[in-house]
Amino acid sequence: MKRTSVKSTDTDDRQRLNKPRGRVNAYFTHHLWVLVSSLGVLWRTPLATLMTAAVIGIALALPTGLHVLLQNVQQLSMGWEGTAQMSLFLKPGVPEKRIQSLADKLRGWDGVAEVQYISREQALAEFRELSGFGGALDSLDENPLPAVLVLRPTTEATEPAQMALLLGKVQKLESVDLAQLDMEWVRRLSGIIEVGKRGVLLLGGLLALAILLVVGNTIRLTILSRSQEIIVTKLIGATNTFIRRPFLYTGFWYGLMGAVLAWLLVAILLGLLSDPVSRLSFLYSSEFSLDGLELETVIILLGSGIALGLMGSWLAVGRHLQAIEPT
Amino acid sequence: MIKFDNVNKRYPGGHEALSGVSFHLKPGEMAFLTGHSGAGKSSLLKLIACIERASRGNVIIDGQNLTRLKNRHIPALRLKIGVVFQSHNLLYDRTVFDNVALPLIIAGYHQSEVGRRVRAALDKVGLLGKERVMPITLSGGEQQRVGIARAVVNRPPLLLADEPTGNLDPALSREIMGLFEQFNQVGVSVLIATHDHDLISRLDHRLLTLKQGKLERDGRTTELQTQK
Structure with missing residues (x-):
């Protein structure tokens, strides 16, 4: 075995470490690293990841798709109300x-x-x-x-x-x-649309709850399967924040992937509907054609996907990380 | 560095693992902890790393009284203590480098600093060049040295080891003990729990002997030879 003398460079190390910029840099580098590595971990089990993302995606696509359809009907009936x-x-x-x-x-x-x-x-x-x-x-x-x-x-x-x-x-x-x-019926229609919108909101709420449970359960299983690793890192001196981080990023990725998948699904569905709708409106000698997803809707979709992923993993982590302690 | 003041540890169910243990390990001192299995060695180490709390008495590490230590301050304490486990406790899904780097990343060191220190630590244990290797492909002795590199990489003032040579042959065990002595020579306080009397009787360090939860003897390892 090589015997090297141990030089103590502790003091200059500490000084270098205490430079705030170095600390902040290291902090962001670490976050970036965890972000990428948690994606890497998901990538290594593509099928399982895809299945979880698909559940989230379908759950998000349902209210999103209904919302877009309702918006289109409203667009259509607004044209009539003027007459x-x-x-x-x-x-x-x-x-x-x-x-x-x-x-x-x-x-x-x-x-x-x-x-x-x-x-x-x-x-x-x-x-x-x-x-x-x-x-x-x-x-x-x-x-x-x-x-x-x-x-x-x-x-x-x-x-x-x-x-x-x-x-x-x-x-x-x-x-x-x-x-x-x-035009009495136009007003009735818009009343129905209002009811539909409320329904979409309630449905969305229920499905959001389902997403929380799906993400939470998936993260819970990940935590359990990595309990040995969590114990070791706790023994070395990892804080709960440090241990929580990769799981939260995993939840973030699930949410984002699910939202992107939902976006794709809705876009495909609208694409499939747009031709028959155009033909139908041509029969009514109308220029109406299906509006796609608005930017605002997409942003809300992605945002709520990410938020639900993070919240789901936060719930799981909060409940299960405390229980895993070295003995 | 380590001060036990009339410490009792009673587990739920009434089993008393330690009773009335008092000793003081000064900064830079190296000591062995021995005793039959069940004598309380592991419990004593767990109290130092704050894995368990004392039922009575005070445990003071580096001037900090662990009896009053809040849970959220435990990680900072553990960063000051390098721990070497009998079962290595390596993470087998990542490379030797990443295993050794873990304490530095937890402590928030800069990337370049992490690389430098990990290589220095691996160099010390004679594993430089194995950074990219997965731990599972290494021999038991090599894995133990990875564990030691991880324990010393952020230069903790205190090094604890729980049966570090438990699964190793005598030659490898001597090598590992040599490593601990080297760290002690540069000022690290070292406490090693072991039952390998043959090995430690050839060294000259303080020896704490536990028997049924009580500190039976506080002497030198050299006394083991005269006992035979």
């Missing part, structure tokens, strides 16, 4: 002149952009053309359709409350038999 209009069905037998003066009066109201008069004859012609029940109409003695005033509000007046106010006002008019808001 809200009111139909005033007039009482039979109101003379043409009075209808004209009523239309003029309505045009002067606040919040009314346009009033269109559809006479009984026009309505009949339109019905005959569009409904395909022309033959049935021929067998009737007289025109069963009422005259209609179509009222289009100004854009400021499309607010639901103002629409309701306007509706109340026109309903009280003497010649009006029935006033009807044509």
